[in-house]
Amino acid sequence: MELLCIRQWISGLLPTVKKWLSAWCIKPVGGALVRQEPEYILLALMGSPLKKIMLCSSEKEIFSVEEQVMVQHSVIINNMIEDGSYNHEESKIPLDCVDSKTLKKVIDYCTHHTHHHNDNQEDLEAWDAQFLNVDSNGLYDLLMAANYLEIRNLLDLIYGTIKNMIKGKKIDEIRRIFNIKDHGFTPEEEEQNRKEYPHFY
Amino acid sequence: MEMDRISFLPKAILHDILGRLPDKDAARTSVLSKSWSETWFSFPILSACSENFFSLARTLPIEHPLWLSKLDIFIGYVGKRLRRLCDQGLAVKELKLNLQYRLDRMHVSHHVDQWIQMAAENGVEVLELHLAASGCMDKWYNLPLCVAEAKTLTKLVLIGGIRLDPAFLKHSLKFFSMRTLSLSCILFGGEGIMEHFISHCPLIEHLTLEHLTLNFELYTFRTVWVKSLSLHGLQKLKGVDVKGIQEVYIDAPNLEDLSYRALATDGSFKLNLDSCTNLRCLSLCHLMSPDKWLLELLYKTPFLESLMLHNCCSSERINISGPQLKFFTLSHFYDNLKEVNIDAPNLLSCDYMGIDKPVISFQRISDQLEVNAHMHINHRHISRLREFFQNIKPQKVLASLSLFIFEPLSITESLGILRISSSPPSIKCVELCVLWDNEAPYFPFMNWLLSSCFPESISFSLRSYFKMKAFIVYFYEMLMGSKKGKCDCCSRSFKCWWHGLKVVKVTYLGRTYENVEDLKAMLDALPEFDAEEFITFGLEL
Numbered sequence: 001m002e003l004l005c006i007r008q009w010i011s012g013l014l015p016t017v018k019k020w021l022s023a024w025c026i027k028p029v030g031g032a033l034v035r036q037e038p039e040y041i042l043l044a045l046m047g048s049p050l051k052k053i054m055l056c057s058s059e060k061e062i063f064s065v066e067e068q069v070m071v072q073h074s075v076i077i078n079n080m081i082e083d084g085s086y087n088h089e090e091s092k093i094p095l096d097c098v099d100s101k102t103l104k105k106v107i108d109y110c111t112h113h114t115h116h117h118n119d120n121q122e123d124l125e126a127w128d129a130q131f132l133n134v135d136s137n138g139l140y141d142l143l144m145a146a147n148y149l150e151i152r153n154l155l156d157l158i159y160g161t162i163k164n165m166i167k168g169k170k171i172d173e174i175r176r177i178f179n180i181k182d183h184g185f186t187p188e189e190e191e192q193n194r195k196e197y198p199h200f201y
Numbered sequence: 202m203e204m205d206r207i208s209f210l211p212k213a214i215l216h217d218i219l220g221r222l223p224d225k226d227a228a229r230t231s232v233l234s235k236s237w238s239e240t241w242f243s244f245p246i247l248s249a250c251s252e253n254f255f256s257l258a259r260t261l262p263i264e265h266p267l268w269l270s271k272l273d274i275f276i277g278y279v280g281k282r283l284r285r286l287c288d289q290g291l292a293v294k295e296l297k298l299n300l301q302y303r304l305d306r307m308h309v310s311h312h313v314d315q316w317i318q319m320a321a322e323n324g325v326e327v328l329e330l331h332l333a334a335s336g337c338m339d340k341w342y343n344l345p346l347c348v349a350e351a352k353t354l355t356k357l358v359l360i361g362g363i364r365l366d367p368a369f370l371k372h373s374l375k376f377f378s379m380r381t382l383s384l385s386c387i388l389f390g391g392e393g394i395m396e397h398f399i400s401h402c403p404l405i406e407h408l409t410l411e412h413l414t415l416n417f418e419l420y421t422f423r424t425v426w427v428k429s430l431s432l433h434g435l436q437k438l439k440g441v442d443v444k445g446i447q448e449v450y451i452d453a454p455n456l457e458d459l460s461y462r463a464l465a466t467d468g469s470f471k472l473n474l475d476s477c478t479n480l481r482c483l484s485l486c487h488l489m490s491p492d493k494w495l496l497e498l499l500y501k502t503p504f505l506e507s508l509m510l511h512n513c514c515s516s517e518r519i520n521i522s523g524p525q526l527k528f529f530t531l532s533h534f535y536d537n538l539k540e541v542n543i544d545a546p547n548l549l550s551c552d553y554m555g556i557d558k559p560v561i562s563f564q565r566i567s568d569q570l571e572v573n574a575h576m577h578i579n580h581r582h583i584s585r586l587r588e589f590f591q592n593i594k595p596q597k598v599l600a601s602l603s604l605f606i607f608e609p610l611s612i613t614e615s616l617g618i619l620r621i622s623s624s625p626p627s628i629k630c631v632e633l634c635v636l637w638d639n640e641a642p643y644f645p646f647m648n649w650l651l652s653s654c655f656p657e658s659i660s661f662s663l664r665s666y667f668k669m670k671a672f673i674v675y676f677y678e679m680l681m682g683s684k685k686g687k688c689d690c691c692s693r694s695f696k697c698w699w700h701g702l703k704v705v706k707v708t709y710l711g712r713t714y715e716n717v718e719d720l721k722a723m724l725d726a727l728p729e730f731d732a733e734e735f736i737t738f739g740l741e742l
Contacts (some may be wrong), residue, residue, distance in 0.1 A: 136207075144211075146577055155217075166230065171229065174230075176210065178205055178233070185235055
């Protein structure tokens with residue numbers, strides 16, 4: 001059957017469904033049940049309402065993800081939902097600073113950590129290490145996204161990786177890792193630095 | 202072609218990264234490139250430690266030109282960073298200075314005055330000053346009065362050769378936001394200064410007062426310790442750490458953490474905690490005969506979760522009770538302890554450290570209780586060790602054992618391998634620190650140990666690696682069967698570890714190796730040993 005037919009069929013059933021749901025103590029809120037997408041009603045009937053939210057990347061691609069997952073990890077999204085500025089039925093959360101590739105990775109991270117938070121530490125760490133196995137551009141994109149969405153544990157994870165790029169390494173090595181081709185100091189300045197702080201090099 | 206993106210990330214992110222790096226590495230980024238230099242000079246956390254900055258041989262005399270030039274660079278560096286922050290109108294959020302060289306001779310003190318003033322006038326939130334204490338108290342560094350005006354200060358830490366002048370008493374200290382105050386080894390120029398400081402911190406949450414001296418007679422050079430402390434009316438006070446003050450009265454109903462160490466000389470103390478019924482963690486050190494007082498206190502603090510008693514001289518018996526007690530640590534080195542009775546139904550771990558071998562018994566226990574014993578052993582005590590294991594009732598709670606043995610032990614027949622009357626307890630982990638090179642006593646000792654208990658794993662701390670190397674290798678080869686010795690198993694009816702041993706796995710740095718052929722070679726080939734690491738042999742019987 002076409003989706004439209006299903007919709008009409010369900011709309012026809014609605015009064016009965018409403019009565020049945022109220023008998024089961026699921027209250028429709030301000031007529032929202034009537035206006036909801038059919039999928040929601042079906043899910044409610046099946047007894048497992050998985051509330052989903054829509055995130056929209058800078059490339060206008062829409063990602064649907066469980067509300068619970070994002071609320072647990074992202075302070076920004078949690079605040080948006082708590083103070084009511086996000087309306088479930090109609091809006092999607094626009095994330096103009098995050099592109100699709102990065103947004104997908106962020107959602108991956110949050111979903112895995114929510115569903116597997118009972119796993120043992122070693123498995124989680126192994127998964128995280130694999131997750132961060134990206135090129136440096138990807139890493140910085142993830143960093144900016146995690147910063148924007150305020151996802152504390154992802155930020156800490158990425159900071160840890162960057163910290164290791166710097167810790168204990170000599171200046172020339174760090175310049176190579178970060179691709180600093182032109183350090184911007186005048187020759188006199190560079191010489192002055194090397195003289196004053198030889199232990200840095 | 203990859204671009205350099207990291208240098209141009211938002212400053213807030215870069216500052217976050219710098220804040221997580223150790224000071225040395227963070228400072229290093231300033232010479233990476235021009236933009237990193239700018240990031241560094243707008244980084245509001247300034248932490249400078251003279252030891253890291255220039256490590257010079259201590260044998261160099263103070264007037265040596267090399268020393269002087271390094272000091273100049275250090276002063277220039279700190280001054281430059283502070284000035285750059287102030288010029289940009291940025292707040293100096295944190296200023297932490299650790300100067301291990303005497304300030305008086307080098308006229309560095311007026312630089313330090315300037316720095317503290319710049320910080321105080323520019324929104325400093327955390328001020329830490331750590332100086333080397335000198336023998337002559339009249340040469341100590343006087344904390345500048347501008348600190349009193351630092352309204353934004355939330356944390357003040359003063360350690361070492363710092364003197365607080367009585368002039369502070371005339372100042373109303375603007376410590377409205379102060380949450381952490383820590384004074385260690387500070388000299389007060391007069392009476393009442395400590396109380397003055399504390400009373401001006403209404404929102405104080407953590408207070409640390411250690412080894413404070415009061416010497417208002419400049420030229421007698423007698424050390425007069427601060428004798429009493431009285432804290433009241435501090436509603437937000439959560440944690441207090443006091444060392445070396447004899448009489449302490451605390452009236453803080455929200456206090457959760459208390460750590461108290463009595464004056465080392467005699468251990469006498471007078472501690473009044475009657476109103477601190479919310480106490481969760483208590484740590485007591487060097488108290489003389491606290492038994493009765495402690496029992497009363499435990500009765501008054503029903504929510505206590507963690508209790509630590511370090512070297513409190515007690516009678517032969519210690520009784521501990523606590524309905525919510527989860528962690529208990531006892532360390533006792535007086536050689537008179539005979540019994541420890543613990544009534545704590547929710548206890549998760551009990552740690553014992555010492556030379557005594559008391560009988561530890563538990564009235565009511567939970568399933569998760571783990572007892573960890575750390576013992577120093579010499580030949581006088583070894584006979585009682587086995588009794589000690591067997592006396593811990595119920596037996597299954599002994600989870601780990603750490604043994605420190607400094608002198609070779611002669612295990613003679615009389616110590617009784619034949620004396621075992623019951624099956625040895627099974628323990629999760631035994632940690633050994635065996636510091637003797639003579640090979641002869643190795644085997645009898647191991648035989649004795651492994652017939653007193655069945656450990657699932659044996660660990661060796663790498664802190665004493667070089668001294669223990671021979672022992673570790675010998676032990677492994679013994680387990681693998683290449684060095685045989687006499688084992689009396691045929692005379693007993695239960696499992697003998699020698700014949701029962703099936704598998705030995707070696708674990709180091711998280712990786713496990715099985716069937717290692719030549720342990721010595723493997724150890725020699727491994728990279729630098731980290732003193733915090735362990736080598737563990739996993740045993741399966």
